[in-house]
Every structure is written in structure tokens, then in C-alpha cells.
Amino acid sequence: MTNTNIIRQIKEQYSTNTKEIPNPDSVLQHYMKSGEFTKQGTADKIMDVYNWSHDRRAVIALFKIFTGESFDEYLREFVPDDDYKEKEIQLKRDF
Numbered sequence: 001m002t003n004t005n006i007i008r009q010i011k012e013q014y015s016t017n018t019k020e021i022p023n024p025d026s027v028l029q030h031y032m033k034s035g036e037f038t039k040q041g042t043a044d045k046i047m048d049v050y051n052w053s054h055d056r057r058a059v060i061a062l063f064k065i066f067t068g069e070s071f072d073e074y075l076r077e078f079v080p081d082d083d084y085k086e087k088e089i090q091l092k093r094d095f
Contacts (some may be wrong), residue, residue, distance in 0.1 A: 032066075 013021050021062070050059045063071040 053059045060071045
């Protein structure tokens with residue numbers, strides 16, 4: 001069975017309130033608590049996934065779901081204000 005089929009089955013079963021499967025949100029919460037989010041190198045792995053991805057919008061969307069913050073705002077934390085302002089000025093000139 002493909003992942004797409006499994007996802008369809010999960011959504012169908014859970015949306016019809018048949019409790020034959022665990023709550024997907026509860027399972028995800030458990031995975032996140034036991035995951036690698038507190039270990040060194042997690043940010044590096046996330047940035048690598050973004051760089052390697054053919055669908056960067058999906059990576060950005062997942063980042064927002066998991067953190068509640070935008071990926072751009074996260075990256076901006078590492079750019080000196082002067083450099084960021086210069087980038088904004090350059091973008092305005094380009095349009």
C-alpha cells in the first residue's frame with residue numbers, strides 16, 4: 001500500500017468518527033515529544049531538507065505548522081538588520 005493510500009484511509013476513517021485508528025494528532029504529538037527537536041543539528045537538518053527539496057513551499061508550510069512561525073522570519077534571526085534592510089531595498093528596486 002502506498003503512503004497516499006494510507007493517508008486517504010486515515011482521513012476517511014478518522015473523518016467518519018470510526019475510532020478504529022488512533023487519533024492522528026495524538027500520534028504526531030507523541031512523535032514530536034520523543035523526536036529530535038531538542039538535539040543539536042536539528043536546524044541544520046531542516047535547512048538541508050529545504051535546500052534539497054523540489055517543493056520548498058511544502059517545507060515552508062510544514063515549518064509553519066510545527067513551529068507557528070514563518071521560515072523567513074526564522075532565517076531573518078541570523079541576518080544582521082543592516083543586511084536585511086539592504087535586501088529589502090534591493091527587492092523594491094527589482095520591482
